[in-house]
Amino acid sequence: MPTPILKLRDLVKSFGGLRAVDGVSMDVQERTLTILIGPNGGGKTTLINLVTGVYKPDQGKVLFDGEDITDRPPHEIFRLGIARTFQIPQPFRKLTVLENLLVCYPNNLGESFLSALRRGRWARIEERAVERAFKLLKLLNLDHLWDQESWKLSGGQMKLLEIGRALMSNAKLLVMDEPVAGVNPVLAHEIFKALRRLKDKLGLTIFMVEHRLDIALQYTDEAYVMASGKIISKGRPEEVVIDPQVIEAYLGS
């Protein structure tokens, strides 16, 4: 039996007179890669901001792992196990790949940790953090670059590093807004393969907005389509893309 880890119920979010999210209910099943697609301005990013606590809904509920998180602030939602990546990766450029992960380990936050890193005082760093970091680097195919300063990474490697940084928190759900935007197709496939590995090996659930359907579909378990604030279709990705309502929504946009 599939178990939903994230349940959205009748969510509404308006900006002035515009209902950007207009009564959305949906489930994201545990350990799936679930994608949200739809024409520009359909409300996808707004929906993700409701899940991660950036916006509060005007109506409706967000349930994560059985808990009502609707009114929780973003840092609490993060602590409960929802991590997020941003469209523009922002690693510390002068830190190495490994160090960039270590600074994201929840108990290592803060300047004293950073200065310890610079002075090479590795003893202060929890062994568990280093273990977690290397596990992630392996799954991301970045382990050979662990000692590389991150400004030397390619754009695609930077995106992989960003994913690793988000997952240092032991998150159960990773939320992403267009993770392969602006990345060439070869690298985009690499990123999706890495996401599948993370999902399988860490028991992670991934919920993402993505425009590059041609690339995303083969890695996707379930797809939802959003247009004008509403979910207009859902199902297996190959079914959803031939749904006449979906085709009409894209043509009309």
Ligand SMILES: Nc1ncnc2c1ncn2[C@@H]1O[C@H](COP(=O)(O)OP(=O)(O)OP(=O)(O)O)[C@@H](O)[C@H]1O
């Ligand atoms: N902070 C805001 N203030 C006012 N209007 C907003 C705000 N954020 C989004 N909107 C509007 O809400 C609607 C939905 O925007 P949203 O960014 O959620 O769409 P989207 O599906 O992510 O689009 P895209 O595919 O272009 O990223 C749009 O009409 C947008 O202009």
Ligand SMILES: [Mg+2]
């Ligand atoms: Mg968007």
